Amino acid sequence: MNQLAVTEADLHAYVDGLLSDARSEEVAAYLAARPEEQARIHTYREQNEGLRALFNPVLDEAVPPRLTAAAREHASTFSSSYWRFAAGVLIAIVSGAGGWMLHGAAQTGVLARSAIKNANGNIALAGFARQAAIAHGVYTPDVRRPVEIGADQEDQLVTWLSKRTGADMHPPKLGKLGYELVGGRLLPGETGSPVAQFMYQEAGGQRLTLYVSTDQAQNRDTGFRFAQQGTVNVFYWIDGKFGYALSGGVNKGELAQIAHAVYDQLENRPQ
Structure with missing residues (x-):
């Protein structure tokens, strides 16, 4: 019987240990004759290990009490968008099958531009999400002028940012x-086009920023992603031409809960 051709899906399943013993042997033989493919598979395995090392600790993190209380209060009003978001967040946090996440990105080249390893082996950012993390690091420490227009002039802020970006730029409510x-x-932004940054702060002084780009129509990496740039954690996602990146120094579990609130408000905003 003729051996089946080894596909890209086979390679990623091989990385994740999802093939039968017989098929694994066939793929191993295929790779043995192709050093360049072996090197690529080795890179995938390293990325998987990095993803697991970064995301798996969130399973042991307690959800902050204020977020648990908010979730209970609004449990009856969760829309279907919550479940779509939750599925994406679960994939981003646990990353138990990183090779399959890489499978789709390998075809488009997007993941290589969105998440790369830094010198410490952690997942770092590139693209608009990296720009968001850098902007967060630059402006959140500023005590006197962290923003250009304050919340006391929110109407002016909305009008100005919406006009300059050419899109509705109402900031989500996270009170x-x-x-x-x-x-x-x-x-x-990355291409020089204007982007909006909204800044939030809690009673203890912790700050978050929401970075909104309007030039992501070419970016097909629409899944929810989590990564980090230095000490800044970032959840980011694409929705049509919009790219959203929520950045902060809070733990992954809390940031995921807040990212859901942002996503849910954006999803249900009247058009």
């Missing part, structure tokens, strides 16, 4: 999660 809007500013 029930303990974060109040500080204000926002206009920043240059």
